[in-house]
Amino acid sequence: MMASSYNAKEEDGHHSGSSTHGGTGAPKNKKPDNTAFKQQRLPAWQPILTAGTVLPAFFVIGLIFIPIGIGLYVTSNNIKEYEVDYTGVEPNSPCYDCANSFTWNSTTPCVCTVNFTLTQPFESNVYMYYGLSNFYQNHRRYVKSRDDSQLNGVQSSLTNPSKECKPYLTNPETKLPIAPCGAIANSLFNDTLELYYSQPDGNTSKVTLVKRGIAWYTDKNVKFRNPGNDKDNLTERFKGTAKPVNWLKPVYELDPSDPENNGFINEDFIVWMRTAALPTFRKLYRIIQKKPDSTPTLASGKYVLKITYNYPVRSFDGRKRMILSTISWMGGKNPFLGIAYITVGSICFFLGVVLLIIHQKYDTRSNSADIPN
Amino acid sequence: VDCSLYSPGQLNTFFSKKTFVRCVMVSTYTSLVLFFIPWAAMQDSVRGDGKDVADYQSFALSTQTSLMIVVSAQMFLDTFYWTAINQFFLWGSIAAYLAITFTFFSNGLFFVFTSSFPFIGTARNSLKQPNVWLTMFLTCLLCVLPTVAFRFLHINFLEKIRKFTRFQKYKAREEGQPAPAPYRPPPRRVSTRRSSYAFSHSQGYGDLVTSRKFLRLKRRPSLFGRNQSPLVENQPQHYRTITEEAEESQT
Numbered sequence: 001m002m003a004s005s006y007n008a009k010e011e012d013g014h015h016s017g018s019s020t021h022g023g024t025g026a027p028k029n030k031k032p033d034n035t036a037f038k039q040q041r042l043p044a045w046q047p048i049l050t051a052g053t054v055l056p057a058f059f060v061i062g063l064i065f066i067p068i069g070i071g072l073y074v075t076s077n078n079i080k081e082y083e084v085d086y087t088g089v090e091p092n093s094p095c096y097d098c099a100n101s102f103t104w105n106s107t108t109p110c111v112c113t114v115n116f117t118l119t120q121p122f123e124s125n126v127y128m129y130y131g132l133s134n135f136y137q138n139h140r141r142y143v144k145s146r147d148d149s150q151l152n153g154v155q156s157s158l159t160n161p162s163k164e165c166k167p168y169l170t171n172p173e174t175k176l177p178i179a180p181c182g183a184i185a186n187s188l189f190n191d192t193l194e195l196y197y198s199q200p201d202g203n204t205s206k207v208t209l210v211k212r213g214i215a216w217y218t219d220k221n222v223k224f225r226n227p228g229n230d231k232d233n234l235t236e237r238f239k240g241t242a243k244p245v246n247w248l249k250p251v252y253e254l255d256p257s258d259p260e261n262n263g264f265i266n267e268d269f270i271v272w273m274r275t276a277a278l279p280t281f282r283k284l285y286r287i288i289q290k291k292p293d294s295t296p297t298l299a300s301g302k303y304v305l306k307i308t309y310n311y312p313v314r315s316f317d318g319r320k321r322m323i324l325s326t327i328s329w330m331g332g333k334n335p336f337l338g339i340a341y342i343t344v345g346s347i348c349f350f351l352g353v354v355l356l357i358i359h360q361k362y363d364t365r366s367n368s369a370d371i372p373n
Numbered sequence: 374v375d376c377s378l379y380s381p382g383q384l385n386t387f388f389s390k391k392t393f394v395r396c397v398m399v400s401t402y403t404s405l406v407l408f409f410i411p412w413a414a415m416q417d418s419v420r421g422d423g424k425d426v427a428d429y430q431s432f433a434l435s436t437q438t439s440l441m442i443v444v445s446a447q448m449f450l451d452t453f454y455w456t457a458i459n460q461f462f463l464w465g466s467i468a469a470y471l472a473i474t475f476t477f478f479s480n481g482l483f484f485v486f487t488s489s490f491p492f493i494g495t496a497r498n499s500l501k502q503p504n505v506w507l508t509m510f511l512t513c514l515l516c517v518l519p520t521v522a523f524r525f526l527h528i529n530f531l532e533k534i535r536k537f538t539r540f541q542k543y544k545a546r547e548e549g550q551p552a553p554a555p556y557r558p559p560p561r562r563v564s565t566r567r568s569s570y571a572f573s574h575s576q577g578y579g580d581l582v583t584s585r586k587f588l589r590l591k592r593r594p595s596l597f598g599r600n601q602s603p604l605v606e607n608q609p610q611h612y613r614t615i616t617e618e619a620e621e622s623q624t
Contacts (some may be wrong), residue, residue, distance in 0.1 A: 223483070337414050
């Protein structure tokens with residue numbers, strides 16, 4: 001039956017060929033071309049998992065991972081870090097009064113001070129972070145509640161922001177559009193932290209905190225732009241908009257002393273807008289530059305942290321803390337990666353040894369187990 | 374004829390409960406590793422210059438890249454014959470993924486479609502960090518190594534174990550002892566619904582054909598009997614005389 005159907009096809013081809021070529025054309029050849037590609041004769045390589053490749057691979061991986069893990073662990077251990085939790089939960093903590101007396105429309109800021117002691121000096125650049133716990137910046141509705149066009153300085157989005165920002169889209173009383181709109185901008189962290197060093201002779205000296213250079217270059221220079229043109233001052237450029245509901249100052253007063261750090265391109269604002277992945281996170285707040293001479297950046301001794309307590313976290317059982325940390329090539333203090341590499345490296349090495357023993361045992365047994373013909 | 378195409382059906386390797394359970398276990402393990410290793414590595418981590426790297430977009434990027442590499446590695450292990458086409462498509466997918474990632478996270482697309490491409494700058498900022506690459510390397514290796522180890526054991530030692538048990542049987546026969554229980558393949562379930570594809574799942578009719586059973590004529594009760602069939606008997610046919618009524622119609 002197969003042959004007859006093939007013949008019928010060939011006849012059809014022959015007929016159509018004859019009708020177009022007037023009976024002189026030969027029947028079209030349906031066979032594929034005799035190339036390596038079409039006849040599936042391409043040269044191929046077949047990977048086979050033999051003992052000669054897998055066992056050395058396990059050993060090599062083990063031997064590579066263990067030194068990397070040790071290097072990472074030692075680097076992480078050399079990083080110095082100090083954490084101060086200043087939420088004010090316990091009655092005997094310095095910020096207890098500020099935490100409990102918080103109201104949304106308080107005009108006088110509440111200030112509390114925390115004393116702490118550094119036992120070791122911190123060398124090189126020291127980075128000051130603020131950390132929050134139980135704050136879900138990765139909640140989907142929260143993450144979407146922003147308007148990137150407005151933050152990029154597009155004029156039409158400034159006066160008509162995206163609907164994703166609801167309910168923080170327009171001011172409920174004046175009906176003006178909010179700039180910057182959305183829940184992420186509305187919950188901007190607005191505590192002010194200042195650090196003082198109490199010298200041994202009793203005087204306190206303020207530690208210089210640098211507020212520039214804390215945001216990503218692409219964020220500061222590409223993603224966030226102020227609306228309008230540079231000739232007008234910022235108050236003019238943001239005319240017709242309202243400040244976010246929970247902010248104390250409007251966006252063009254975030255840093256009046258520095259026009260490069262005011263408005264949407266304020267670096268604290270940019271750092272906050274980069275939403276964190278996990279509910280316990282830390283964000284860069286200030287940098288303490290290393291001193292030009294070889295004295296340590298933060299000498300060991302007593303320090304005073306002065307906090308302007310503006311940010312309420314007690315309502316959702318959140319915690320606030322300040323972290324001082326030095327940095328290495330691999331980032332902050334994180335021993336997990338080092339320990340993981342050492343563990344995986346040793347497991348690989350051990351597995352390689354076990355497989356080698358099994359391989360040797362069965363190899364000698366099976367060699368002597370040849371059945372004579 | 375290449376008979377290896379029929380062996381998955383014969384041995385019921387692809388749609389059995391055992392394979393399903395194994396697949397679920399491997400997938401669960403891979404998913405847990407792909408999420409929890411970057412999660413643990415990203416806790417409180419920052420970049421080499423102190424800036425943030427524990428943000429939602431960088432975390433997503435590192436998990437996504439690890440996933441791509443793990444999937445490619447699994448395909449690498451599963452491909453039997455590596456022709457130029459396989460090489461092109463496998464390495465090409467990884468290259469295409471990186472190209473598309475960098476394009477989606479670039480400045481240009483952000484300016485054109487601002488709300489659709491909010492991940493601008495993430496690839497440039499996080500993929501420059503060595504701890505991100507180390508995290509991804511660790512994740513991919515942890516996902517791929519168990520598969521490699523099991524396959525290696527299966528391929529190399531199943532043969533040796535079979536050879537060893539055959540040797541034991543031979544030795545037992547030589548010494549007159551009862552042979553150990555032979556290796557039986559699992560009994561196949563014979564399905565009542567047969568198609569030409571399902572034909573390869575069961576034994577087929579080979580035994581029946583080669584035994585020539587069908588050529589033997591069986592004694593079975595017939596409807597007409599041997600005396601009546603003209604083919605069986607070689608006797609001349611006896612015709613009945615046609616009656617007078619039919620004679621008239623004949624002429």
